[in-house]
Amino acid sequence: MIEISTIVNAPFELGQLNLGRTLPSLLDAACDRTPNEKALNQWRDRRWQSLSNHRFRTLSEEVALGLLELGLKQGDRVSFVMHSDNFFCIADMGSLLAGLVNVPIDLTQTIENILFILQHTEAKVLVISNVDLLYQISPYLWETSMLQTVVVAEVPGDWEQVRHGVKQEEDEKGEEDGEDEEERGGGEADNHALEECLRVPQFLNDSQVEQPCPLVVIPQSIQLLSLTEVQERGRRVWCEERVQQLREAIAPNDLATILYIPSEMKRPKGVMLTHENISADILAAFSSYPNLETGDKEVALIFLPLTHVFARAFLYGHLTYGHSVYFSDPNHVVKHLKTIKPTILITVPRLIEKVYERVLEQGRKLSKFDRAVFYWALKLAKRYEVGMPIQRLYALQLKLADRLVFPRLRAIFGDRMKALICGGAALRADLTNIFSAVGMPLLQGYGLTETSAVVCYNRGEYNRAGTVGLPIPGVEIAIAADGEVLVKSPYVMQGYYREPETTQQTIIDGWLHTGDLGELSPDGFLTLTGVKKNLFKLSTGKYVSPLPLEQELNQSPRVAHAVAVGANHKFCGMLIFPNLEALQVEVQPLEIDLSQPGGLHHPCIQALYQALIDIANCHLPYWSNVRKFKLLPVELTINNGLLQPDGTLNRVQVLEAFADEIASLYEHDADRGSEVNSEATLLTSPSLSCPIVPASTCPAYAQSLTHY
Secondary structure, three states, X not given: OOOEEEEEEOOOOOOOOOOOOOHHHHHHHHHHHOOOOOOEEEEEOOEEEEEOHHHHHHHHHHHHXXXXXXXXXXXXXXXXXXXXXXXXXXXXXXXXXXXXXXXXXXXXXXHHHHHHHXXXXXXXXXXXXXXXXXXXXXXXXXXXXXXXXXXEEEOOOOHHHHHHHOEEEOOOOOHHHXXXXXXXXXXXXXXXXXXXXXXXXXXXXXXXOOOOOOOOEEEOOOEEEEHHHHHHHHHHHOOHHHHHHHHHHOOOOOEEEEEEEOOOOOOOEEEEEEHXXXXXXXXXXXXXXXXXXXXXHOEEEEOOOOOOHHHHHHHHHHHHOOOEEEEOOOOOHHHHHHHHOOOXXXXXXXXXXXXXXXXXXXXXXXXXXXXXXXXXXXXXXHHOOOOOOOOHHHHHHHHHHHHHOHHHHHHOOOOOOOEEEEXXXXXXXXXXXXXXXXXXXXXXXXXXXXXXOOOEEOEOOEOOOXXXXXXXXXXXXXXXXXXXEEEEOOOOOOEEOOOHHHHHHHEEOOEEEEEEEEEEOOOOOEEEEEEOOOOEEOOOOOEEOHHHHHHHHHOOOOEEEEEEEOOOOOOEEEEEEEOHHHHHHHOHHHOOOOOOOOHHHOHHHHHHHHHHHHHHHOOOOHHHOEEEEEEOOOOOOOOOOOEOOOOOEOHHHHHHHOHHHHHHHOOOOOOOOOOOOOOHHHHHOOOOOOOOOOOOOOOHHHOEOOOO
């Protein structure tokens, strides 16, 4: 029996519980109640291309019938490796209407994790965004035993020529030629050429492959189609009776999707969600937001990936309410905010932080007088407390600041913003107050993939900075004796796919154990205080699994302990406590004396540990990679409290003891990519040679497929 201290529910007046809906039924309701000619919009060919919700429904019906014409049956898995755009929406809704289970895969996953997911789910169809991604993945499709069809959503004008250029050959692997499984698809020379062809696997939405790799092959058993061809197959058999049969064949409790999320180890785990899990969750969340309008009066900009439940669930909500949705990406979101002028934006803390950093930078560039006025207004905003009464003098000061300064800040978001809904990671309380004072309500929320997105969030008068708000209808939140946040609701997952033991350890007596630590205020607001699970979140909303990184480094004799850090920061960092004895022996040929001050800062020492970091980063998604590290000549012992009595790391104490060293890793912006320590970059000097530093390589299949 679980020991629980407090249980809270949603306030009675906030929203309603709405069970028994399938996801396609949400679209049907919108088409009936709020037709919208610009329901879905994506930037392509230098203009916004729009789909009405009626046209979107028709295309989805054609895809549904087309997928079934391929021989698929209800419950079969269809995987997506797709960008977040109209094509994703059509493939998603089409597969759901067909009664299939779709498996969207994060585009930042490593190719080997993509292959693992395809195999783990026994996916029969893979829908992929474009030819660029096809060329990256196709060399490895020989490892997918159940895959029958690859569907390319957006194909070039010379699609037939491209398709014939992708040589479809029988798998020649056999005992007679002595090939290993990893060598399938060609001899040693061919494999080397494929490596060269796939050396740089990052492509953006509109990029094109200038010279497609001529050696890319896919098994003859896999047919290659365009999404248009699948739609045409469906169109030939489309009729109202057939489409109605599809709707009647799916039930709210049917499995809709499997979403793979990071686990505590290297392999991701799949979260199983039903139609009702997601539909009921987002209907409760939307119904509890005050004064939310229907139709095109509300405009949403989505730049977060639809492969994650946060953006995808909100997409369904916007479709249900007939809103206009515009798709962007992290590279273009600031530009699109100004041109689209959305009323609703879901975001992660990192975007809010970046905008605030830009505001401060612009303030520093103003003339002396304007700068003084700017910082006066900003100081006023910092005094603002969300949800608290405002004194008359302060209200007048805010009104003056609103005339002089605040409009320029609101213009960054397009002047019409009603709600900035922030999730995915912890948000600084001061930013909540500042943005709300400026006239853009910043509403922090909380949820997990395992809860179908939203558990609780701040809204309307129920808004407290530093908290993640009140539960939505249908959710019960409890705090366990050890401080862990527990959740019970109809939105909780069915379990982890093919992991019954992990499921039983996570859902006990109907309560989902979130792995997060928190506190509940007397009036029911949840505040997150830490994490219990061996995962932490970056400010980008991405989870990092520290154990694989730490275990890889700890295998080296020159490492005594390694501690991954970065919770609520922009990237993952690492504290490394060297085994100084072993290291001194290894660097003896270089005549480096580690007992001298600054010895660990020698470029060769830094490069030696950077090589270990490179090895640890391999096989992990790029956002989970360690970008900076710090060597600390400190011994961790039981006596100094940095190790537990059993000799394991006392992570909490280590993070507290070295808080300043951790903060120093994040003093400068590291958004430029996979940076190394500045000392290690001195190796580029032709006069410096470090023969003890091994060359490190990471094969293409062990790297992220693509990232923004």
